[in-house]
Amino acid sequence: MWQQIGAPSVLFCVFQPFYETNWIHWHHLPQVRCAAVMALISLDDLEGLDDEQLDDDITDNVEPMGDEDGLLSHWQAVASTHQVSVPAEMTGPIQEMTRNRQQREPLPFVLIARHEKMGEVLYEERRYPAGFWVSARRGEDLYEQSISLAFMKLMRFICKENSAGRYLGMTIPVVSSVQVMEDGETFEKSVETAFFLPSEFQSSAPRSLDPDISVTYREPIRVIARTFYGTTTEQTVGWQIRVLRELLDPGDPSVHGDRYMVAVYDNPGAPQRRNEIWFIRREQ
Numbered sequence: 259m260w261q262q263i264g265a266p267s268v269l270f271c272v273f274q275p276f277y278e279t280n281w282i283h284w285h286h287l288p289q290v291r292c293a294a295v296m297a298l299i300s301l302d303d304l305e306g307l308d309d310e311q312l313d314d315d316i317t318d319n320v321e322p323m324g325d326e327d328g329l330l331s332h333w334q335a336v337a338s339t340h341q342v343s344v345p346a347e348m349t350g351p352i353q354e355m356t357r358n359r360q361q362r363e364p365l366p367f368v369l370i371a372r373h374e375k376m377g378e379v380l381y382e383e384r385r386y387p388a389g390f391w392v393s394a395r396r397g398e399d400l401y402e403q404s405i406s407l408a409f410m411k412l413m414r415f416i417c418k419e420n421s422a423g424r425y426l427g428m429t430i431p432v433v434s435s436v437q438v439m440e441d442g443e444t445f446e447k448s449v450e451t452a453f454f455l456p457s458e459f460q461s462s463a464p465r466s467l468d469p470d471i472s473v474t475y476r477e478p479i480r481v482i483a484r485t486f487y488g489t490t491t492e493q494t495v496g497w498q499i500r501v502l503r504e505l506l507d508p509g510d511p512s513v514h515g516d517r518y519m520v521a522v523y524d525n526p527g528a529p530q531r532r533n534e535i536w537f538i539r540r541e542q
Contacts, residue, residue, distance in 0.1 A: 329353060342406045351410075351417040354425055363429045363456045370480070373505075380505055381484040383539075386454075388478045390463040393452035394471050401445055401492040405434045408451035411471055421465040429454045431521035431534070436495070438516045445492050480539035481519065482506065487530045495520055498535040506537070514538045 329352050333344045370383040392415060394408040409432065416426050432453045437446040455463055455473075463473050484502045488494060499518055506513065517538055524531035 351413040354417040365429045385480045390455040391452045395450045397447040404449040427456045431523045434520045481536040483534045
């Protein structure tokens with residue numbers, strides 16, 4: 259059966275107001291340390307605009323979020339933490355996606371195996387279906403800049419800049435693919451950010467009006483997924499890669515050793531948002 263991702267009821271640091279729980283596992287500490295100073299522009303920045311505040315370093319400059327100027331100011335303030343500029347023409351897509359933020363479709367998957375230790379889920383193995391994905395690629399100085407700018411392009415595609423001429427909706431998670439250099443640590447500058455087209459459009463995928471956006475059919479993918487909480491920077495993602503690598507057989511030839519995926523589910527305005535690191539199984 260297909261299994262949908264739901265919000266868990268008990269977490270190490272639930273993605274609610276900062277640190278409503280004090281149970282923080284040791285391997286989440288790097289995210290906790292940097293959570294108060296980093297945020298990320300993506301679909302997740304829409305979910306709590308009306309009732310969440312930004313981190314302490316930008317809260318004082320945030321305008322009310324109930325109007326057009328307030329929404330744009332919020333995005334610009336968050337983007338400034340990554341030296342990313344949000345142009346005024348993004349106002350329309352930001353408003354459109356804010357209005358529809360409760361209508362995200364979970365990406366289904368088949369659960370193959372779950373590995374636990376003392377009641378804690380260490381990682382899961384899953385199979386995601388074949389289908390059409392929409393992607394954009396950027397190669398900025400920072401990983402966070404690349405995925406922020408790529409997602410702004412995807413937003414415009416979702417909000418009518420497509421051959422269907424209508425709002426398309428979207429699925430979660432949004433997934434970024436990273437390639438690691440020969441040293442096994444440093445990320446390649448080029449990062450692809452993508453989302454799975456909603457089921458309504460899988461039989462007839464809209465075309466993009468932007469040559470920088472690709473709409474491609476991809477075969478099923480099998481991944482090893484481990485959940486973590488907080489921000490998704492090159493530092494925190496690299497840490498999570500090392501943590502999951504230590505849990506697996508380092509000599510397993512069926513797992514790619516230089517390609518990884520980062521799945522993002524929740525609002526980056528919440529310091530403890532939910533993410534996953536995915537290791538990719540090679541095709542059999």
